[in-house]
Amino acid sequence: MTLAPTAVHDETVVDLGSPYDLPRSLGVLQRGHADPSIRIDPGEFLGGARGTPGAGAWLCLRIYTMEDATSPPSELGQATLRLDQLDPSQVRVRVAASSESAAQAAMHRSAGILGCEDDWQDLEFLLDALGDRISLTLAQVRRRHPGVRLPATGALFDELVTATLEQKVTHDQARYAWRNLLRRHGDRPPGTAALTAPEWMRLPLTASQLRAVPSWEWHRLWVQPPLSATVQRMAARAAAVHRLGLSTPVDTFDVQELADQLTAIPGIGVWTVAEALQRSHGAADLPAVGDYHLSAFVGEALTGRRTDDDGMLALLEPFRPHRQRIVRLLKLSGFQHQRMGPKLAPEDHRGR
Template sequence: MTVTASTSAALSAAWEVDGPYTLLSTVGPLQCGPQDPTVVFSDGSVWIAFRNDDGAATLRLTQRGSLRSSSVHATAWGPGASLALVSVPRLVGLPDDWSAFDAFGDSLPELARKGRYLNPGLRLPATERMLDAVVRVILEQKVTGLEAKRAWRYLVSRFGSPAPAAPGAPALRLPPTAEQWRRVPSWEWHRAGVDAKRSAAALRAAGVASSLERLAGHDSAEVRAGLCSIPGIGVWTAAEVLQRTHGCPDSISVGDFHLAAFVGAALTGQRTDDAGMLELLSPWAGQRQRVVRMLYASGFRKQAYGPRLSPEDHRQR
């Protein structure tokens, strides 16, 4: 990486990508819905606002070139700009290695092979920012995606801070700090549609934010154990966090409302439960999350039966 000063207030860097790569599909899971004020896709660029040890940063990411021969370009503004550039390779999945997955070859499920063929440039990103991911995933516990996205947008917009100014940047907000999360009044959690159980778990996470951030440098087993020691955080939340913060290729979201049924339908034509899902995925231990991602990427969708999980308006309680 070569860092250059593009303006008096910005730093820029670029990385040549080894192998097929698509920036937008790789970092897509980091956005909490199209109105997420912390991650914005605009005119082929990805804008992200976050904090690191040096302070706040606004980061712009673009990909140049073709699928199989490209480079990632980053420009960062704010006091955290230098460290933001250091974080870019893992953030955009450049070190992510699919060789162990590809080595399974024809033993992989047909739909997983199809997903890989259709999406050769997709990689697993790793933000290494624990508190931001933990709070976001807590908001997603046992509610619809629509509810979780609305809650995140409302709370970040109201209690986060403006991101460092950058030419041409959209209206970005920084996720709240631990102190800002702790200052959110109970009635504001209520207005965001977040029930008392989830808000209490988020506040407990904010209370141990320093310990959480130290987990960024640990392996998956240690992170999982550390997260699950916090009341209100279980195996589903830990797995979802690891997928975002560490790009973990094997973290399966046991306890998800839809996942087991989806995996069962994709692999056998029949729905299954969590135990059945883990048994089905066991031949690809170490790469199970990649298998799941490729099943989704194949375009397969399970048949729907009965009513969907409906949003609940906790603000009326």
């Protein structure tokens, strides 16, 4: 671990134009309560038409750039962001960054992180137009949570790493691995006198840092060999991943095309890509096919009966291109499905 470089500070206020729910919008980015890269302060308000004033978040990220479509991506710098919701629709953004250019890029990125570009109006019209019982119920859920948006961090490589660590393991395993990977090998993010990064905060690892983690250390982190091998393969292709992420705007068609390209990396499947793009690009129409519980949850919520991935996609098809937004609404509804499948109880092999 290295100390953060001398940083510069910047500040602005983002007005989202309508009630905003910061903790429920950004909560999908946090991997467990002790995530070293992001923490949400939920505040005291429940959302709805009043938004969530008083809520806030800390997060840090590396910012990559490329001069043109043919130039290799490079790291522009690192940034620490502090987000504070001031009233129902306005969020103050404070940035400490390793350079002036990184600060400007982080400020620009903050709007996407908050979900400013995520527009639910077409889905709201669609639900009203469909008019069936399920659609009207979903419309009611949306009216109860009008401030929820899909964030877009722009950090495709980092989101792919975290999603890879979550493949076919329990949440406890994945969160332990991510938390301790950053604690043991991550850099401190930049800070200033006006904005000091918390002691617990660590930046996501670069590709070279990931490649330097030895095999025995992955074992200590509770990461199975196939998953650590996938992370290493992805680190070897980091330049291509960064290039794809930087050249793909937040657009349904382009994001689907990007998903198809990413699955060409051995060990990266449709579930991993969906989980990553939902967070890096705010992918509104990319549900996580292959999830251990999701298809059963969607089936029970919409029909009262469990289903498989094909059945889930068939149920979500009328809502295209908003299928992931529908999944978010179902999770916001409070519906609890019966988890009657086999419990995944992996053996802890770290001490061997």
